[in-house]
Amino acid sequence: MTPKPARNTLFTASAALLLCVATVALGQHDDALGMLEPHTSALVISAALFSIVCGFSHPDHGYVSFDRVTQVASILLLGPAPAALLNGLASLLYPLHRVLRGESWRSAVDAAMANAGMMILIILAAGSAYQKAGGDTPIGALSTPAWIPLLVMMTVLHLSNELCMAWFLWLRERKPWRRIASFSYAVEGFSILIGISVAAILPQIPLPEGILLLIILATGMVVVRQLAMLRQTLSRQIAERTQELEAKTAQLDRLAKVDALTGLPNRRSLENRLDTLFDGPAEAREGLYVAILDIDHFKQVNDQHSHALGDEVLRELGNMIRSNQFSQDSAGRYGGDEFILCLQRTQRHAARDTCQALLQQFSQHRWSSTNQPVHVSASIGLTAVRAEDSRTTALARADRRLYAAKSAGRNQLRADDDAHAA
Secondary structure, eight states: OOOHHHHHHHHHHHHHHHHHHHHHHHTTTOOTTTTOOHHHHHHHHHHHHHHHHTOEEETTTEEEOOHHHHHHHHHHHHOHHHHHHHHHHHHHHGGGGGGGGTOOHHHHHHHHHHHHHHHHHHHHHHHHHHHHTTOOSSOOOOOTTTHHHHHHHHHHHHHHHHHHHHHHHHHHHSOOOOOOOHHHHHHHHHHHHHHHHHHHHGGGSOHHHHHHHHHHHHHHHHHHHHHHHHHHHHHHHHHHHHHHHHHHHHHHHHHHHBOTTTOSBOHHHHHHHHHHHHHSOGGGGTTOEEEEEEETTHHHHHHHTOHHHHHHHHHHHHHHHHHTTSOGGGOEEEETTEEEEEEOSOOHHHHHHHHHHHHHHHHTOOOTTOSSOOOOOEEEEEEEOOTTOOHHHHHHHHHHHHHHHHHTTSSSEEOTTSTTOO
Protein backbone atom coordinates (compact mmCIF):
# COMPACT_ATOMS: atom_id res chain seq x y z
CA MET A 1 0.00 0.00 0.00
CA THR A 2 1.24 3.50 -0.87
CA PRO A 3 2.37 5.43 2.26
CA LYS A 4 -0.14 8.09 3.29
CA PRO A 5 2.18 11.12 2.83
CA ALA A 6 3.04 9.93 -0.68
CA ARG A 7 -0.63 9.41 -1.54
CA ASN A 8 -1.56 12.89 -0.35
CA THR A 9 1.34 14.48 -2.19
CA LEU A 10 0.24 12.73 -5.36
CA PHE A 11 -3.30 13.89 -4.75
CA THR A 12 -2.25 17.52 -4.34
CA ALA A 13 0.02 17.39 -7.39
CA SER A 14 -2.81 15.96 -9.49
CA ALA A 15 -5.17 18.69 -8.30
CA ALA A 16 -2.62 21.40 -9.05
CA LEU A 17 -2.11 20.00 -12.56
CA LEU A 18 -5.86 20.03 -13.16
CA LEU A 19 -5.97 23.62 -11.93
CA CYS A 20 -3.36 24.62 -14.49
CA VAL A 21 -5.18 22.83 -17.31
CA ALA A 22 -8.48 24.42 -16.28
CA THR A 23 -6.86 27.84 -16.11
CA VAL A 24 -5.54 27.54 -19.67
CA ALA A 25 -8.85 26.18 -20.97
CA LEU A 26 -10.91 28.86 -19.29
CA GLY A 27 -8.44 31.58 -20.22
CA GLN A 28 -9.81 31.66 -23.77
CA HIS A 29 -12.92 33.41 -22.47
CA ASP A 30 -12.19 34.12 -18.79
CA ASP A 31 -9.19 35.97 -17.46
CA ALA A 32 -10.48 36.09 -13.90
CA LEU A 33 -7.41 34.36 -12.45
CA GLY A 34 -5.09 37.00 -13.83
CA MET A 35 -7.39 39.81 -12.72
CA LEU A 36 -7.43 38.76 -9.08
CA GLU A 37 -6.46 41.65 -6.85
CA PRO A 38 -4.57 41.13 -3.57
CA HIS A 39 -7.41 42.43 -1.39
CA THR A 40 -9.91 40.15 -3.14
CA SER A 41 -7.65 37.13 -2.66
CA ALA A 42 -7.06 38.01 1.00
CA LEU A 43 -10.79 38.44 1.59
CA VAL A 44 -11.71 35.10 0.02
CA ILE A 45 -8.93 33.19 1.83
CA SER A 46 -9.87 34.83 5.15
CA ALA A 47 -13.55 34.03 4.61
CA ALA A 48 -12.71 30.43 3.71
CA LEU A 49 -10.54 30.01 6.80
CA PHE A 50 -13.22 31.58 8.98
CA SER A 51 -15.94 29.26 7.61
CA ILE A 52 -13.72 26.24 8.35
CA VAL A 53 -12.75 27.44 11.82
CA CYS A 54 -16.42 27.97 12.67
CA GLY A 55 -17.02 24.26 12.21
CA PHE A 56 -17.45 21.79 15.01
CA SER A 57 -16.75 18.13 15.68
CA HIS A 58 -19.88 16.02 15.61
CA PRO A 59 -19.74 12.67 17.47
CA ASP A 60 -21.42 10.82 14.58
CA HIS A 61 -20.50 12.83 11.49
CA GLY A 62 -16.94 14.00 12.10
CA TYR A 63 -15.93 17.63 11.50
CA VAL A 64 -18.81 19.75 10.18
CA SER A 65 -17.99 23.20 8.79
CA PHE A 66 -19.56 25.95 6.70
CA ASP A 67 -16.82 26.05 4.06
CA ARG A 68 -19.38 25.44 1.30
CA VAL A 69 -20.54 29.06 1.77
CA THR A 70 -17.21 30.50 0.62
CA GLN A 71 -16.64 27.83 -2.02
CA VAL A 72 -19.99 28.41 -3.73
CA ALA A 73 -19.85 32.21 -3.42
CA SER A 74 -16.33 32.35 -4.89
CA ILE A 75 -17.27 30.05 -7.79
CA LEU A 76 -20.23 32.26 -8.67
CA LEU A 77 -18.33 35.55 -8.26
CA LEU A 78 -14.82 34.71 -9.49
CA GLY A 79 -15.08 31.55 -11.56
CA PRO A 80 -13.88 27.96 -10.95
CA ALA A 81 -10.12 28.47 -11.33
CA PRO A 82 -9.75 31.44 -8.91
CA ALA A 83 -12.18 29.79 -6.49
CA ALA A 84 -10.21 26.54 -6.56
CA LEU A 85 -6.90 28.36 -6.04
CA LEU A 86 -8.06 30.53 -3.11
CA ASN A 87 -10.09 27.86 -1.30
CA GLY A 88 -7.29 25.38 -1.90
CA LEU A 89 -4.85 27.75 -0.20
CA ALA A 90 -7.22 28.13 2.75
CA SER A 91 -7.53 24.33 3.05
CA LEU A 92 -3.75 24.11 2.85
CA LEU A 93 -3.26 26.58 5.71
CA TYR A 94 -5.97 25.41 8.11
CA PRO A 95 -4.52 22.03 9.22
CA LEU A 96 -1.26 23.72 10.26
CA HIS A 97 -2.93 24.73 13.55
CA ARG A 98 -2.50 21.08 14.60
CA VAL A 99 1.14 21.86 15.37
CA LEU A 100 -0.06 24.20 18.15
CA ARG A 101 -1.96 21.24 19.65
CA GLY A 102 1.22 19.19 19.85
CA GLU A 103 0.94 17.17 16.65
CA SER A 104 3.96 16.68 14.45
CA TRP A 105 4.71 18.88 11.46
CA ARG A 106 4.60 15.82 9.25
CA SER A 107 1.06 14.99 10.35
CA ALA A 108 -0.10 18.60 9.88
CA VAL A 109 1.48 18.95 6.42
CA ASP A 110 0.06 15.60 5.35
CA ALA A 111 -3.46 16.69 6.34
CA ALA A 112 -2.97 20.09 4.70
CA MET A 113 -1.96 18.58 1.36
CA ALA A 114 -4.83 16.11 1.41
CA ASN A 115 -7.40 18.82 2.20
CA ALA A 116 -6.04 21.21 -0.41
CA GLY A 117 -5.93 18.59 -3.13
CA MET A 118 -9.50 17.47 -2.51
CA MET A 119 -10.77 21.05 -2.32
CA ILE A 120 -9.18 22.02 -5.64
CA LEU A 121 -10.62 18.99 -7.41
CA ILE A 122 -14.12 19.49 -6.01
CA ILE A 123 -14.34 23.21 -6.82
CA LEU A 124 -12.91 22.78 -10.31
CA ALA A 125 -15.41 20.04 -11.08
CA ALA A 126 -18.41 21.93 -9.69
CA GLY A 127 -17.40 25.31 -11.17
CA SER A 128 -16.66 23.89 -14.60
CA ALA A 129 -19.99 22.05 -14.62
CA TYR A 130 -21.74 25.31 -13.67
CA GLN A 131 -20.19 27.22 -16.57
CA LYS A 132 -20.78 24.39 -19.03
CA ALA A 133 -24.45 24.40 -18.04
CA GLY A 134 -24.65 28.09 -18.98
CA GLY A 135 -24.08 29.70 -15.61
CA ASP A 136 -22.87 33.32 -15.54
CA THR A 137 -19.76 34.49 -13.68
CA PRO A 138 -20.33 36.68 -11.84
CA ILE A 139 -23.86 35.46 -11.27
CA GLY A 140 -26.73 37.79 -12.08
CA ALA A 141 -30.26 37.76 -10.81
CA LEU A 142 -31.63 34.51 -9.42
CA SER A 143 -34.18 33.96 -12.18
CA THR A 144 -35.75 30.61 -12.92
CA PRO A 145 -33.32 29.78 -15.80
CA ALA A 146 -30.37 30.64 -13.53
CA TRP A 147 -31.31 27.80 -11.17
CA ILE A 148 -30.62 25.11 -13.78
CA PRO A 149 -26.80 25.60 -13.79
CA LEU A 150 -26.95 26.19 -10.04
CA LEU A 151 -28.60 22.80 -9.52
CA VAL A 152 -25.97 21.24 -11.80
CA MET A 153 -23.22 22.85 -9.70
CA MET A 154 -24.80 21.67 -6.43
CA THR A 155 -25.11 18.11 -7.73
CA VAL A 156 -21.53 17.94 -9.03
CA LEU A 157 -20.23 19.55 -5.85
CA HIS A 158 -21.87 16.88 -3.72
CA LEU A 159 -20.99 13.93 -5.98
CA SER A 160 -17.35 14.97 -6.41
CA ASN A 161 -17.02 15.36 -2.63
CA GLU A 162 -18.43 11.86 -2.11
CA LEU A 163 -16.13 10.40 -4.79
CA CYS A 164 -13.05 12.02 -3.21
CA MET A 165 -14.02 10.74 0.24
CA ALA A 166 -14.64 7.27 -1.19
CA TRP A 167 -11.22 7.35 -2.83
CA PHE A 168 -9.58 8.33 0.45
CA LEU A 169 -11.34 5.51 2.27
CA TRP A 170 -10.32 3.05 -0.39
CA LEU A 171 -6.68 4.13 -0.21
CA ARG A 172 -6.68 3.97 3.58
CA GLU A 173 -8.96 1.03 4.36
CA ARG A 174 -9.85 -0.53 1.00
CA LYS A 175 -13.49 0.38 1.73
CA PRO A 176 -14.95 2.75 -0.91
CA TRP A 177 -18.06 3.45 1.14
CA ARG A 178 -19.05 5.58 4.07
CA ARG A 179 -22.23 5.84 6.09
CA ILE A 180 -24.88 8.26 4.83
CA ALA A 181 -24.80 11.23 7.20
CA SER A 182 -28.08 13.13 6.83
CA PHE A 183 -27.03 15.79 9.35
CA SER A 184 -23.85 16.62 7.40
CA TYR A 185 -25.81 16.73 4.14
CA ALA A 186 -28.31 19.13 5.67
CA VAL A 187 -25.54 21.48 6.84
CA GLU A 188 -23.89 21.25 3.41
CA GLY A 189 -27.14 22.03 1.58
CA PHE A 190 -27.89 24.99 3.84
CA SER A 191 -24.36 26.33 3.37
CA ILE A 192 -24.67 26.08 -0.43
CA LEU A 193 -27.91 28.07 -0.41
CA ILE A 194 -26.30 30.74 1.79
CA GLY A 195 -23.32 30.91 -0.60
CA ILE A 196 -25.66 31.36 -3.59
CA SER A 197 -27.54 34.13 -1.77
CA VAL A 198 -24.32 35.95 -0.82
CA ALA A 199 -23.01 35.77 -4.41
CA ALA A 200 -26.26 37.12 -5.80
CA ILE A 201 -26.76 39.92 -3.26
CA LEU A 202 -23.23 41.16 -2.51
CA PRO A 203 -22.47 42.77 -5.92
CA GLN A 204 -25.85 44.52 -5.93
CA ILE A 205 -25.48 46.48 -2.68
CA PRO A 206 -23.17 49.31 -1.56
CA LEU A 207 -19.97 48.50 0.29
CA PRO A 208 -21.24 49.39 3.81
CA GLU A 209 -24.25 47.13 3.39
CA GLY A 210 -21.98 44.43 1.98
CA ILE A 211 -19.73 44.61 5.00
CA LEU A 212 -22.78 44.47 7.27
CA LEU A 213 -24.03 41.39 5.40
CA LEU A 214 -20.70 39.63 5.90
CA ILE A 215 -20.67 40.54 9.59
CA ILE A 216 -24.18 39.16 10.03
CA LEU A 217 -23.20 35.99 8.17
CA ALA A 218 -20.06 35.55 10.30
CA THR A 219 -22.05 36.15 13.48
CA GLY A 220 -24.58 33.57 12.39
CA MET A 221 -21.84 31.00 11.84
CA VAL A 222 -20.42 31.64 15.30
CA VAL A 223 -23.86 31.40 16.91
CA VAL A 224 -24.67 28.14 15.10
CA ARG A 225 -21.29 26.75 16.12
CA GLN A 226 -21.85 27.66 19.77
CA LEU A 227 -25.37 26.26 19.74
CA ALA A 228 -24.13 23.03 18.17
CA MET A 229 -21.37 22.69 20.74
CA LEU A 230 -23.82 23.46 23.56
CA ARG A 231 -26.21 20.85 22.20
CA GLN A 232 -23.42 18.28 22.07
CA THR A 233 -22.40 19.11 25.63
CA LEU A 234 -25.98 18.72 26.84
CA SER A 235 -26.42 15.51 24.84
CA ARG A 236 -23.22 14.10 26.31
CA GLN A 237 -24.28 15.05 29.84
CA ILE A 238 -27.71 13.54 29.30
CA ALA A 239 -26.16 10.36 27.92
CA GLU A 240 -23.76 10.13 30.86
CA ARG A 241 -26.56 10.79 33.34
CA THR A 242 -28.79 8.24 31.65
CA GLN A 243 -26.00 5.69 31.78
CA GLU A 244 -25.47 6.40 35.48
CA LEU A 245 -29.19 6.04 36.18
CA GLU A 246 -29.37 2.81 34.22
CA ALA A 247 -26.39 1.45 36.15
CA LYS A 248 -27.93 2.47 39.48
CA THR A 249 -31.30 1.01 38.46
CA ALA A 250 -29.61 -2.25 37.52
CA GLN A 251 -27.75 -2.21 40.84
CA LEU A 252 -30.96 -1.57 42.79
CA ASP A 253 -32.73 -4.28 40.83
CA ARG A 254 -29.92 -6.67 41.65
CA LEU A 255 -29.96 -5.69 45.33
CA ALA A 256 -33.70 -6.32 45.38
CA LYS A 257 -33.18 -9.85 44.07
CA VAL A 258 -29.78 -10.91 45.39
CA ASP A 259 -28.57 -11.51 48.93
CA ALA A 260 -25.65 -9.12 49.43
CA LEU A 261 -23.64 -11.48 51.66
CA THR A 262 -23.83 -14.74 49.69
CA GLY A 263 -24.50 -13.46 46.18
CA LEU A 264 -27.41 -15.91 45.87
CA PRO A 265 -31.05 -15.02 45.17
CA ASN A 266 -32.76 -13.66 48.27
CA ARG A 267 -36.05 -14.91 49.73
CA ARG A 268 -38.28 -12.71 47.59
CA SER A 269 -36.54 -13.64 44.36
CA LEU A 270 -36.45 -17.29 45.34
CA GLU A 271 -40.17 -17.41 46.14
CA ASN A 272 -41.00 -15.76 42.81
CA ARG A 273 -38.95 -18.37 40.99
CA LEU A 274 -40.52 -21.24 42.92
CA ASP A 275 -44.01 -19.85 42.26
CA THR A 276 -43.21 -19.87 38.55
CA LEU A 277 -42.17 -23.52 38.77
CA PHE A 278 -45.17 -24.63 40.81
CA ASP A 279 -47.77 -22.57 38.95
CA GLY A 280 -46.62 -23.86 35.58
CA PRO A 281 -47.54 -27.15 33.90
CA ALA A 282 -46.90 -30.36 35.82
CA GLU A 283 -44.35 -31.43 33.20
CA ALA A 284 -42.08 -28.60 34.33
CA ARG A 285 -41.87 -30.20 37.80
CA GLU A 286 -40.90 -33.67 36.61
CA GLY A 287 -37.59 -34.63 38.16
CA LEU A 288 -37.69 -31.59 40.47
CA TYR A 289 -36.22 -31.96 43.97
CA VAL A 290 -36.34 -29.32 46.70
CA ALA A 291 -34.00 -29.28 49.69
CA ILE A 292 -33.70 -27.08 52.76
CA LEU A 293 -30.22 -26.62 54.22
CA ASP A 294 -29.68 -25.28 57.72
CA ILE A 295 -26.28 -24.62 59.32
CA ASP A 296 -25.86 -26.57 62.57
CA HIS A 297 -25.48 -24.47 65.75
CA PHE A 298 -24.92 -21.32 63.72
CA LYS A 299 -25.76 -19.09 66.69
CA GLN A 300 -22.90 -20.66 68.63
CA VAL A 301 -20.52 -19.90 65.76
CA ASN A 302 -21.40 -16.22 66.05
CA ASP A 303 -21.43 -16.12 69.85
CA GLN A 304 -18.33 -18.22 70.59
CA HIS A 305 -16.14 -16.98 67.74
CA SER A 306 -17.20 -13.84 65.90
CA HIS A 307 -19.74 -12.48 63.51
CA ALA A 308 -16.88 -12.13 61.01
CA LEU A 309 -16.54 -15.92 61.01
CA GLY A 310 -20.31 -16.24 60.71
CA ASP A 311 -20.27 -14.00 57.64
CA GLU A 312 -17.39 -15.99 56.19
CA VAL A 313 -19.35 -19.22 56.70
CA LEU A 314 -22.38 -17.81 54.86
CA ARG A 315 -20.28 -16.41 52.00
CA GLU A 316 -18.36 -19.63 51.51
CA LEU A 317 -21.54 -21.69 51.62
CA GLY A 318 -22.93 -19.47 48.87
CA ASN A 319 -19.83 -20.15 46.78
CA MET A 320 -20.19 -23.88 47.33
CA ILE A 321 -23.86 -23.84 46.31
CA ARG A 322 -23.00 -21.99 43.10
CA SER A 323 -20.22 -24.42 42.27
CA ASN A 324 -22.48 -27.47 42.62
CA GLN A 325 -25.25 -28.66 40.33
CA PHE A 326 -28.10 -26.65 41.82
CA SER A 327 -30.26 -24.55 39.52
CA GLN A 328 -28.64 -21.10 39.69
CA ASP A 329 -31.91 -19.15 39.88
CA SER A 330 -33.64 -21.66 42.17
CA ALA A 331 -31.11 -21.90 44.97
CA GLY A 332 -30.76 -19.10 47.45
CA ARG A 333 -30.69 -17.83 51.00
CA TYR A 334 -34.16 -18.18 52.51
CA GLY A 335 -33.33 -16.32 55.71
CA GLY A 336 -30.69 -16.35 58.45
CA ASP A 337 -28.70 -19.57 58.07
CA GLU A 338 -31.36 -21.38 56.01
CA PHE A 339 -31.02 -22.05 52.29
CA ILE A 340 -33.38 -23.48 49.66
CA LEU A 341 -31.83 -25.74 47.04
CA CYS A 342 -33.51 -26.97 43.85
CA LEU A 343 -32.38 -29.67 41.45
CA GLN A 344 -34.26 -29.91 38.17
CA ARG A 345 -34.60 -32.80 35.74
CA THR A 346 -32.65 -35.23 37.88
CA GLN A 347 -33.00 -38.66 39.50
CA ARG A 348 -33.37 -39.55 43.19
CA HIS A 349 -29.86 -40.95 43.61
CA ALA A 350 -28.29 -37.98 41.75
CA ALA A 351 -30.13 -35.53 43.99
CA ARG A 352 -28.96 -37.35 47.11
CA ASP A 353 -25.36 -37.53 45.88
CA THR A 354 -25.26 -33.80 45.07
CA CYS A 355 -26.64 -32.80 48.50
CA GLN A 356 -24.34 -35.24 50.28
CA ALA A 357 -21.31 -33.87 48.41
CA LEU A 358 -22.24 -30.34 49.47
CA LEU A 359 -22.52 -31.39 53.13
CA GLN A 360 -19.14 -33.10 53.00
CA GLN A 361 -17.46 -30.14 51.30
CA PHE A 362 -18.94 -27.74 53.83
CA SER A 363 -18.02 -29.76 56.94
CA GLN A 364 -14.41 -30.27 55.79
CA HIS A 365 -13.75 -26.62 55.01
CA ARG A 366 -11.07 -24.82 57.02
CA TRP A 367 -12.07 -21.31 58.08
CA SER A 368 -9.52 -18.51 57.81
CA SER A 369 -11.08 -16.10 60.32
CA THR A 370 -9.81 -18.02 63.35
CA ASN A 371 -6.50 -19.54 64.38
CA GLN A 372 -8.06 -22.43 66.27
CA PRO A 373 -9.85 -25.39 64.65
CA VAL A 374 -13.54 -24.71 64.18
CA HIS A 375 -15.97 -27.35 62.99
CA VAL A 376 -19.05 -26.08 61.18
CA SER A 377 -21.56 -28.45 59.64
CA ALA A 378 -25.04 -28.36 58.15
CA SER A 379 -28.09 -30.55 57.73
CA ILE A 380 -30.31 -31.03 54.69
CA GLY A 381 -33.89 -32.15 54.22
CA LEU A 382 -34.59 -33.37 50.67
CA THR A 383 -37.89 -34.16 48.98
CA ALA A 384 -39.12 -35.00 45.51
CA VAL A 385 -41.80 -32.64 44.24
CA ARG A 386 -45.10 -34.39 43.49
CA ALA A 387 -47.59 -33.47 40.79
CA GLU A 388 -50.15 -32.22 43.30
CA ASP A 389 -47.64 -30.20 45.34
CA SER A 390 -47.74 -26.47 45.83
CA ARG A 391 -44.71 -24.48 46.89
CA THR A 392 -45.96 -24.49 50.48
CA THR A 393 -46.57 -28.25 50.71
CA ALA A 394 -43.23 -29.14 49.07
CA LEU A 395 -41.27 -26.84 51.37
CA ALA A 396 -43.17 -28.12 54.42
CA ARG A 397 -42.25 -31.70 53.56
CA ALA A 398 -38.60 -30.72 53.00
CA ASP A 399 -38.67 -28.95 56.37
CA ARG A 400 -39.87 -32.16 58.05
CA ARG A 401 -36.95 -34.01 56.44
CA LEU A 402 -34.62 -31.31 57.79
CA TYR A 403 -36.07 -31.70 61.28
CA ALA A 404 -35.44 -35.44 61.04
CA ALA A 405 -31.80 -34.80 60.08
CA LYS A 406 -31.38 -32.43 63.05
CA SER A 407 -32.99 -34.95 65.41
CA ALA A 408 -30.72 -37.72 64.15
CA GLY A 409 -27.60 -35.83 65.20
CA ARG A 410 -27.10 -33.11 62.51
CA ASN A 411 -24.43 -33.00 59.77
CA GLN A 412 -26.48 -35.36 57.63
CA LEU A 413 -29.13 -35.70 54.95
CA ARG A 414 -32.69 -36.96 55.26
CA ALA A 415 -34.84 -37.67 52.21
CA ASP A 416 -38.22 -39.19 51.35
CA ASP A 417 -36.98 -42.77 51.25
CA ASP A 418 -35.21 -42.64 54.63
CA ALA A 419 -36.75 -44.39 57.62
CA HIS A 420 -39.46 -42.44 59.52
CA ALA A 421 -39.93 -40.06 56.59
CA ALA A 422 -43.44 -38.63 56.52
